[in-house]
Amino acid sequence: MAKNIKPRAQDYNQWYIDVIKAAQLADYSPVKGCMVIRPEGYAIWEAIQRDLDRRFKETGHVNAYFPLLIPQSFLAKEAQHVEGFAMECAVVTHSRLEKDPNKPGVLKPASPLEEPLVIRPTSETMIGHMYAQWVQSYRDLPILINQWCNVMRWEMRTRLFLRTAEFLWQEGHTAHETPEEAQEETLRMLDVYAAFAEEVLAIPVVKGEKTESEKFPGADTTYCIEALMQDGKALQAGTSHNLGQNFSKAFDIKYLGRDQKQQHVWTTSWGVSTRLIGAMIMAHSDDEGLVVPPKVAPVVTAIVPIFKSPEEAAKVREFIEKILVALVGAEEVAAVAKRAKAEGIASYFFDKASDQRIVVDWRDSRPGDKQYHWEQRGVPFRMEVGPRDVDGGAFVFKQRLDRSKAMVQVGEVSAAWLRGKLDEMHKAMFDKAAKFRDENIRRAETYAQMKEIFETKGGFVRAWFKPSREAEAKIKDETKATVRCIPFDQPGGTGKCIFTGEETETEVLFAVAY
RNA sequence: CGGGGCGUAGCUCAGCUUGGUAGAGCGCCUGGUUUGGGACCAGGAGGCCGCAAGUUCAAAUCUUGUCGCCCCGACCA
Secondary structure, three states: OOOOOOOOOOOHHHHHHHHHHHOOOEEEOOOOOOEEEOHHHHHHHHHHHHHHHHHHHHOOOEEOOOOOEEEHHHHOOOHHHHHHHHHHOOEEEEEEEEEOOOOOOOEEEEEEEEEEEEEOOOOHHHHHHHHHHHOOEHHHOOEEEEEEEEEEOOOOOOEOOOEOOEEEEEEEEEEEOOHHHHHHHHHHHHHHHHHHHHHOOOOOOEEEEOOOOOOOOOOOEEEEEEEEOOOOOEEEEEEEEEEEOHHHHHOOOEEEOOOOOEEEOEEEEEEEEOHHHHHHHHHHOEOOEOOOOHHHOOEEEEEEEOOOOHHHHHHHHHHHHHHHHHHHOHHHHHHHHHHOOOOEEEEEEEEOOOOEEEEEEEOOOOHHHHHHHHHHOOOOEEEEEOHHHHHHOEEEEEEOOOOOEEEEEHHHOOHHHHHHHHHHHHHHHHHHHHHHHHHOEEEOOOHHHHHHHHHHOOOEEEEEOOOOHHHHHHHHHHHOOEEEEEEOOOOOOOEEOOOOOOEEOOEEEEEOEO
16 A cells, blocks of 8 residues: 555545655645646656647647737737636736845836736737738638647636646647638547547547537637546546637738638637646546556656675676567667666666657665555556566566556567557556446436435536526536536437426536536 | 635654743665565754744743635636
8 A cells, every 4th residue: 555645535635636746747836826847747748748749730730839928908809708817817017126125135026017918828819919910811721820838827726737827738729711611620629639538648538519608718619528537526628619700800810712802710729738637647546646548658667676686686687688678679778778877767768759768777775665666656567577587587567557467478578569568558548437437427317316416426417408607507506516518429309408497409418527 | 805724854743731952753864784565773964943023031832913835615728
């Protein structure tokens, strides 16, 4: 049992924090609500970026960068947008600091700006402004730009990865000639997110549309992918917005069409954030610590040598080299030998394209310590190599996901073998999460049934519902649950709204959400 | 912004009621014995007791103020 991690059943929130601390993914910073993403956590973000970026490029997008600071007046140009973000904007009002004559050692802001600047909570406005200058004709369309950046939303209450004042994300912003194209783009990117969540993070998601009260401020329609966490709460893992002509009208993004008439473009925006790391933790990890999906694992396997004497160490070292040559090739083994010391943690590239590594833990500490070390970091596999194993030409192969052990003959080992094991693990993680998700989608025919489910079980509740701000607000008030989405897979026909009893064509998913 | 709690070693906290030499466990450093799932022994480093004022011969401890943090709500990718 991990002694530094509180079990999920005792205190789920504390467990979440403990897992992050134990795996050294992140730390609290001196600035309230802002976190430090440590190397172990940032490596996972890099893996997420690498894979998603490729998917963006494959769907025709290019990267660019827009400023962190946005003129305050920009925010005011789109009515709903201001309303949605005004309450959580950090505002820059001065351009320098000067010494306070009354208080020695204290600085105070000086030189007030003519117009305050807002630290971007999202970039629709800045990008809309630029697109207005870049678009003249239908020949300039579509514009398909993504940016990787940080944004800031001054949240009241924050949680590591799930909600921090500053967070890293990507925001795609596209402009199109027709509403059909914009809609197609919006759904295409939602599909990219869903595929990424499932194929890379092993998190099954539900695709759907947001209700009026949950949609992005300034969007015509918001689509989302919703995931279910182990405590039965839902987490929005990604959103894709069809912004219609709201921003093109606010920022006057016009083009001369094929019909010789000036018209406004149709825009979309879509984003995922470092919240995905929170989703990954909550979906897969266990009471022993982090479990990282193999596709984003910075270290795919850790090798733990076991020995008592220098003679044994030499013997074990020789055997480990055999395993390494089989896994990463003789060239990489030789390259590492040249630059690395014969102590500490030796790191070998398993796959340079994905920056995934294999490590050998030569640190001068006890094998038990090392087991916990790598286990808590969620490394998919560990290989334990001691004198007994060397004599048998094998090693102990430990899997993080099910904590199983097996003997593996060194002759069986190759890069392809390890890839196969990683793929198996990915599938097992996805299946496990999908099973949990499916078992926790329940039907409710009445409001009383739904309340009962939220009180006793949690998870998603699927029900006929006629979306309305008033009904949703009341339900949230009484159950804490919100409409997570109107799933794409509608049964057709009509049913009685769970809340009002009215006839409705829509089935929705309710859940208590993060 | 409303309700509750807490600021003492890197971390978790004791000490405060009843003022009198600054404490424990974990972690860290040294040496030795160890090493197949979180070792043991010995030695050591580490503190403006959040900050400021007051009471007092004397304040971590009492009083007042102030700043900060955490938890619960409203807001949220």
